[in-house]
Amino acid sequence: MINTKNFTVFRRVFSVFIALLCSFVIIFLVSEEPVFAIVQLVTGPLRSVRNMSNVIETMIPLIFTGTGVCIMFSANQMNLACEGSFHLGGLVAAMCAIMLGLPPFISPVIAVAAAGICGAFYTSIPAVLKIKTGATELVSSLMLNYISLWLATYLMMRFIRDPGVGAASLPIPDSAALHALISGTRIHIGVIVAIGAAVLGELFLYRTKAGYEIRLVGENEAFARYSGINVVKVIFLSQLIGGLIAGIGGGIEILGPIYSRFSWTSLLGYGWDAVIICTLVKKKPLYTIPAALFLAYLRTGASIMARTTDVTLEIVQITQGIIIMLAVAEKFLEGYRMKLVEKEAKDNLKKGEVL
Amino acid sequence: MENDIILSLEHIMKIYLNGTVANEDVSFSLRRGEVHALLGENGAGKSTLMKILYGIENPTEGKIILKGRETTIKNSKEAISMGIGMVHQHFMLVPSLTAAENIVLGAVPKKWGIFIDKRTAVKEAEEIASTYHFNINVNEKVKNLSVGLKQKVEILKALYRGAEILIMDEPTAVLTPQETDELFVQLEKLKENGHTIIFISHKLDEIKQICDRATIMRRGRSMGTYEVSKISVEEMSRLMVGSELHTELKKSDDALGEVKVRVRDLQACDPLGVHKIQGIGFDVKGGEILGIAGVEGNGQAEVVEILTGLYKNYTGQVEISGQDTAPLSVKQIRKLRLSHIPEDRMQSGCAPSLSILDNLFSNQYDGSEYSGKYMLNRERMESRAEELREEYLIKCESCRQNVGMLSGGNIQKVIAARELSTEPVIIVANQPTRGVDIGASQFIRKRLIDYRNKGAAVILVSADLSELLSLSDRIAVMYKGKITGMFSETEGLKEEVIGQYMLGILHQKEAGGVES
Ligand SMILES: Nc1ncnc2c1ncn2[C@@H]1O[C@H](COP(=O)(O)OP(=O)(O)OP(=O)(O)O)[C@@H](O)[C@H]1O
Ligand SMILES: [Mg+2]
Numbered sequence: 001m002i003n004t005k006n007f008t009v010f011r012r013v014f015s016v017f018i019a020l021l022c023s024f025v026i027i028f029l030v031s032e033e034p035v036f037a038i039v040q041l042v043t044g045p046l047r048s049v050r051n052m053s054n055v056i057e058t059m060i061p062l063i064f065t066g067t068g069v070c071i072m073f074s075a076n077q078m079n080l081a082c083e084g085s086f087h088l089g090g091l092v093a094a095m096c097a098i099m100l101g102l103p104p105f106i107s108p109v110i111a112v113a114a115a116g117i118c119g120a121f122y123t124s125i126p127a128v129l130k131i132k133t134g135a136t137e138l139v140s141s142l143m144l145n146y147i148s149l150w151l152a153t154y155l156m157m158r159f160i161r162d163p164g165v166g167a168a169s170l171p172i173p174d175s176a177a178l179h180a181l182i183s184g185t186r187i188h189i190g191v192i193v194a195i196g197a198a199v200l201g202e203l204f205l206y207r208t209k210a211g212y213e214i215r216l217v218g219e220n221e222a223f224a225r226y227s228g229i230n231v232v233k234v235i236f237l238s239q240l241i242g243g244l245i246a247g248i249g250g251g252i253e254i255l256g257p258i259y260s261r262f263s264w265t266s267l268l269g270y271g272w273d274a275v276i277i278c279t280l281v282k283k284k285p286l287y288t289i290p291a292a293l294f295l296a297y298l299r300t301g302a303s304i305m306a307r308t309t310d311v312t313l314e315i316v317q318i319t320q321g322i323i324i325m326l327a328v329a330e331k332f333l334e335g336y337r338m339k340l341v342e343k344e345a346k347d348n349l350k351k352g353e354v355l
Numbered sequence: 356m357e358n359d360i361i362l363s364l365e366h367i368m369k370i371y372l373n374g375t376v377a378n379e380d381v382s383f384s385l386r387r388g389e390v391h392a393l394l395g396e397n398g399a400g401k402s403t404l405m406k407i408l409y410g411i412e413n414p415t416e417g418k419i420i421l422k423g424r425e426t427t428i429k430n431s432k433e434a435i436s437m438g439i440g441m442v443h444q445h446f447m448l449v450p451s452l453t454a455a456e457n458i459v460l461g462a463v464p465k466k467w468g469i470f471i472d473k474r475t476a477v478k479e480a481e482e483i484a485s486t487y488h489f490n491i492n493v494n495e496k497v498k499n500l501s502v503g504l505k506q507k508v509e510i511l512k513a514l515y516r517g518a519e520i521l522i523m524d525e526p527t528a529v530l531t532p533q534e535t536d537e538l539f540v541q542l543e544k545l546k547e548n549g550h551t552i553i554f555i556s557h558k559l560d561e562i563k564q565i566c567d568r569a570t571i572m573r574r575g576r577s578m579g580t581y582e583v584s585k586i587s588v589e590e591m592s593r594l595m596v597g598s599e600l601h602t603e604l605k606k607s608d609d610a611l612g613e614v615k616v617r618v619r620d621l622q623a624c625d626p627l628g629v630h631k632i633q634g635i636g637f638d639v640k641g642g643e644i645l646g647i648a649g650v651e652g653n654g655q656a657e658v659v660e661i662l663t664g665l666y667k668n669y670t671g672q673v674e675i676s677g678q679d680t681a682p683l684s685v686k687q688i689r690k691l692r693l694s695h696i697p698e699d700r701m702q703s704g705c706a707p708s709l710s711i712l713d714n715l716f717s718n719q720y721d722g723s724e725y726s727g728k729y730m731l732n733r734e735r736m737e738s739r740a741e742e743l744r745e746e747y748l749i750k751c752e753s754c755r756q757n758v759g760m761l762s763g764g765n766i767q768k769v770i771a772a773r774e775l776s777t778e779p780v781i782i783v784a785n786q787p788t789r790g791v792d793i794g795a796s797q798f799i800r801k802r803l804i805d806y807r808n809k810g811a812a813v814i815l816v817s818a819d820l821s822e823l824l825s826l827s828d829r830i831a832v833m834y835k836g837k838i839t840g841m842f843s844e845t846e847g848l849k850e851e852v853i854g855q856y857m858l859g860i861l862h863q864k865e866a867g868g869v870e871s
Binding site: 004207208209210212215216219220222223224225226227228229230334337338341342344345346348349 | 663664709716720721729
């Protein structure tokens with residue numbers, strides 16, 4: 001039964017449903033074999049262990065950046081430098097792994113830690129610029145993302161290039177690589193770290209003093225200042241932590257079994273996706289897990305469909321777009337909700353009269 | 356003419372999306388040319404009803420009959436076109452625009468149909484201001500205006516659009532007595548010109564003064580409409596609350612404690628360089644309430660901001676509990692057990708989109724009671740929030756509800772609960788009972804007195820002179836950034852006398868002087 005309590009969940013599911021429906025209609029319009037394409041899209045990810053593994057692999061980086069963005073946006077900072085943090089995190093982890101020559105266990109830990117620190121540093125740049133010069137974080141962070149791309153490419157070429165391969169680094173040594181947990185898949189330890197990050201992120205925002213301060217500053221800066229909160233410090237901290245998580249995500253991604261060398265010559269877009277996820281989950285880090293899973297499923301399905309039929313990958317963009325639009329459209333299904341609410345309230349009033 | 360009904364509302368019910376039944380069954384009708392009061396406790400549903408009439412909310416059930424014809428009002432644009440105007444409880448102005456631009460907003464005069472004609476806008480805004488004798492510089496940006504002036508801009512905005520029925524949701528809550536009197540003169544004129552006015556206020560003497568009839572609301576129901584001349588203030592409050600109201604404010608006569616707040620030679624400019632405070636000094640001892648009276652904008656707000664650490668650009672000496680506050684942050688000052696009830700509850704007093712719970716602890720979440728080194732103790736916060744909700748009579752479904760959903764008076768109660776629940780030693784209260792109903796006002800006042808009796812130093816800034824007179828041990832009047840009158844005896848002091856000091860007609864020689 002749909003009631004006022006589970007309504008939000010219902011609305012979310014329903015908007016996903018509508019978005020899928022729209023995509024199906026488009027598939028019918030453009031495809032020669034629409035039914036097969038849709039079957040591939042919907043059931044493809046479940047059809048083999050490898051496909052299922054693909055879903056999980058795609059989910060991992062999304063959870064990291066999603067959680068990072070939830071924390072950064074909670075302070076009301078439209079800082080998009082997560083993308084750059086993720087990218088640089090990948091590079092720095094690769095560099096540490098390749099150049100330091102540390103023993104197993106220690107090597108990946110140090111590499112990922114360095115990636116996190118670097119990511120934190122990167123997202124804090126727009127915050128510092130804003131605090132010191134008043135520059136809008138939205139613009140400066142967008143610019144910084146391009147810088148991160150070319151900076152990473154430069155550092156890779158300069159320090160860890162494999163002369164034999166062109167635009168890629170030397171192979172990541174075995175001592176640093178994160179191996180698959182389950183044989184036959186590429187699911188690695190990152191999945192546990194990612195879920196841990198989302199859970200800790202949730203605890204951080206909603207159960208710690210620092211998280212409380214971030215939310216106060218994000219919702220009303222004047223109120224936070226009046227309450228005695230050091231607004232500048234809080235903004236800075238929130239951006240550091242968001243970037244830290246994104247950087248860790250980048251580091252884990254590059255050390256995982258998907259990549260054997262650092263070969264990212266364009267931005268991977270996980271920072272953008274994180275904004276989508278953050279919007280879907282209303283800044284609640286815990287919910288980034290199902291949201292990332294869903295997005296990963298959709299993408300895996302779409303890429304299977306693109307491989308096996310005449311429908312292109314871009315169909316996912318449409319589905320995503322519709323879901324986001326419906327998620328932010330507060331008034332969607334409002335009339336229906338109102339009816340539910342009214343009915344319950346009137347029932348209560350009647351009961352009150354009887355008593 | 357007498358019984359010419361211009362508008363009637365029949366059996367209005369309003370259920371909000373979160374299930375709150377704000378109006379259960381409300382009916383009343385308006386006669387053309389009357390001033391009709393809506394009375395009721397905080398959360399009784401007055402603002403909701405008015406939002407329905409102004410097209411901001413849709414009624415769940417019920418009929419609106421305007422000039423004999425049943426109508427639906429879908430949005431405020433329609434309401435305006437039907438001749439309904441509204442002055443909201445909380446300001447609906449664009450802070451970055453000038454007063455003139457705000458006044459003409461929505462009905463902007465255009466040049467050749469496209470360009471906004473600024474000069475005409477200014478001219479028309481000035482015209483309407485002078486027609487209604489509102490003394491206001493229409494070229495000033497709204498964000499630089501005092502609360503009282505913002506209120507005037509709101510009223511002018513409604514009048515500019517040609518409101519035949521003017522809804523005023525607690526317009527006097529932010530006005531000084533003089534401003535209120537001025538407003539009433541204007542309302543009388545509007546009435547003569549055939550305007551009909553719905554007037555909401557918690558101040559019953561105002562209702563007595565200006566209104567013809569009053570409809571009383573209780574818990575979302577209308578309890579009947581009365582001729583104001585035939586009903587006493589006591590009866591009104593009994594009908595609103597459902598029981599008699601008796602709280603006596605008892606001040607103890609204990610000796611004063613040591614000086615808790617010490618101000619010397621205080622001078623300050625606002626960010627634009629205007630001299631707001633021109634050399635004032637005073638002491639407040641433990642166990643006394645210093646009332647600060649003054650027309651809005653004469654430096655009281657600045658004194659409050661400096662005392663509480665929010666504004667640092669001053670010269671002179673300010674000491675709280677013997678410590679110079681110049682190098683201290685807001686938090687450090689609050690750690691000296693200072694509490695601050697701010698003037699503008701929506702702007703700096705709360706975060707509307709956070710829960711009541713979150714709003715109740717912004718000043719104490721880091722105390723050992725509610726948190727460890729890093730973690731918050733949610734359970735303890737929750738149980739404490741429930742206690743405060745009961746103690747301060749906050750009307751809500753649960754403490755997880757967003758503060759923004761509460762009625763105006765209940766938001767004020769949340770703020771008072773937060774600031775007065777920390778066992779403060781110094782209390783700076785700026786308009787603490789603004790918009791709060793009689794019962795809850797008495798309660799907040801009683802808390803202030805209790806703290807005074809327990810030895811706290813209280814600085815009370817209020818536009819409500821009777822509140823000032825009944826609570827304060829001493830009263831300072833501020834005029835143009837100076838203390839022009841300091842009364843160490845409030846017994847027998849007349850409101851009119853204070854009023855004359857507030858307007859600068861009278862002043863004591865020792866301006867800003869500190870008594871021995
Ligand atoms: N947007 C909203 N969503 C949910 N509930 C609301 C909303 N606005 C008001 N309420 C609830 O409706 C009830 C009536 O509120 P309303 O603002 O009409 O009271 P009021 O009589 O104007 O009180 P006050 O004197 O404090 O201004 C309150 O219990 C309030 O919490
Ligand atoms: Mg109200």
